[in-house]
Amino acid sequence: MISNIVLPINDMDIILACIPQRAPMLMVDGLKEYDEKRIIATLTIDVGNIFVKDQILQESGLIEHMAQSVALHTGFGYYLRQEQAPIGYIGSISNLDLLQSAKIGEQINTEALVLQEFSGVTLVEIVSRIGKTIIAKGQMKTVIAK
Template sequence: MKSQLFFPILDIDTICRCIPQRPPMLMVDGLLAYAEEGVTSSFRIKEDNIFVQDGFLQDVGLIEHMAQSVALHTGFGYFLRQEEAPIGYIGSINNLDIHELPSVGEEVNSSVQIIQEFSGVTLVEIETKIQDKVIAKGQMKTVIAK
């Protein structure tokens, strides 16, 4: 009998089984919701984060969080099948709007909606929020390394 999964999943060991990144590059710390068509992740900004400057997560850190959220969707699918999560890359970023940078202590939540998935290439819409306020959104294409 399979064990039942409950969300949110906040166990870092489980998260690390789903994505290839490790500290100090780990930019997701929670899996809030999962479905075939998307995922919602979380990340609490800590002062010692390598992308924090002057008390704020810089845009490159926010983009990395968004990319790792996509990887979390792919990797969790592999986790459910008891397979090792693949390594992937950002193929492209389009229509990215960053309205606000999160500060130390804040938690960001990113919702990833799969637009298209084919042969290891995934196209998604991503929206990142602090509570109910959208701080960033855009499209991203990721590619699984062969």
């Protein structure tokens, strides 16, 4: 078990050890807070992001960021146990409200709170913010591939 990790983490080598996504699909760039039931992951929108159109992060990019935040939660737990992070999939999204767009240069902070976890299926409540402003919220179910 790794025990000398200091948060926040912006080291992309650690992030990449925790999730299967790679550029250009990589949609998390930091880990602010973590415990067994909660994570806050970040993404700073840059001009090279494949989900950016006309200086705005498209809705699909925000949803992908939310999903990768959940993946980072799962993968970081594996990383701390020095195990390889699994591949997972979005099982479902419900009660999703996309309230505001993110622009180039803004940082999204996404908090995922684990509501249930059983047999590789995780249900989370997710809230994404820019500063204190909520830009998206909903529930997501993810499934670890067997």
